[in-house]
Amino acid sequence: MKIAVIGAGTIGLSWATLFAAHGHEVRVSDPRPDLAEALGDLDVHIAGSVGEAVRDVDVVQENGPERLDFKRELFARLVAEAPAHALLLSSSSAIPSSEFTAGIDGSRVLIGHPFNPPHIMPLVEVVPNPRTREEAVRDAVGFYRSLGRVPVVERKEVPGFVGNRLQNALQREAIHLVQAGVVDPAGLDEVVVNSLGLRWAAVGPFLGAHLGGGPGGYRHLATHIGASMQRITPGRPDPAATERVIAAVEKAYGDKAYKDLAAERDRKQLAILTAREQGDTE
Ligand SMILES: NC(=O)c1ccc[n+]([C@@H]2O[C@H](COP(=O)([O-])OP(=O)(O)OC[C@H]3O[C@@H](n4cnc5c(N)ncnc54)[C@H](O)[C@@H]3O)[C@@H](O)[C@H]2O)c1
Structure with a gap:
């Protein structure tokens, strides 16, 4: 399978490691000047642009900055430039995909949110938006399972999805107990x-x-x-x-x-x- 990794920071590098370890052809796009150094000896292809990275891929895993304006602009490009059959997955931690697909075709866009680092942590939260096709949900689940991950489909979009909401609830109480001197x-x-x-x-x-x-x-x-x-x-x-x-x-x-x-x-x-x-x- 050909997979584009857009954004190669903490999460993108870890996904690239997992995809390459499973024998997939991986194209990485990130404007960071030290990209080659960050990728080290990973067996992946460095793409000169997002367009080049997604040209003939089956899956795109997006891991750029957690900003609505960034994801909105990028997904408009992905919908236009990736092949029509390609799954468009975002690692977003808290932004539901309906927010960054308003006004574009969101039918093959969905969240594939990992826990850091995704090459080790099994969970991937698969969160469709109301316009995501059921076939895309099924394909995303199959894709992550084929990588040895544990995908969990979440049927309603809530900010932070499930994992980070649980983590936040516990963290909130932990901070409170420390602040209260308990x-x-x-x-x-x-x-x-x-x-x-x-x-x-x-x-x-x-x-x-x-x-x-x-x-x-x-x-x-x-x-x-x-x-x-x-x-x-x-x-x-x-x-x-x-x-x-x-x-x-x-x-x-x-x-x-x-x-x-x-x-x-x-x-x-x-x-x-x-x-x-x-x-x-x-
Ligand atoms: N860090 C975590 O624990 C964690 C866990 C799960 C999900 N996420 C999500 O994954 C995504 C990435 O987070 P991160 O922690 O890896 O951030 P990061 O800051 O480490 O990496 C973001 C990368 O995006 C790159 N980038 C900026 N503009 C770009 C562009 N136009 N095209 C391609 N790449 C571009 C940056 O150069 C940077 O390397 C976010 O949406 C975040 O919410 C993060």
């Missing part, structure tokens, strides 16, 4: 690395909570401990909304036995702990 930064990092971080590498917040409820699952946790959590989540409880989330979690995990899910979580957590201890001693 804990210092190193102490807070210890809390995360030895609890939530470890857990979330094995199970996500919902499966983690489902198992936290024991054999009674998420329903038990939400109604039992959930009530005491009300102390830190101000606002009136909304039993109907809680019930909808309980139903969604039970739909996702309710058909699996507690003991099997808990055993799988424990196996993964122990493997992660073992790997971490090995990392400590190397």
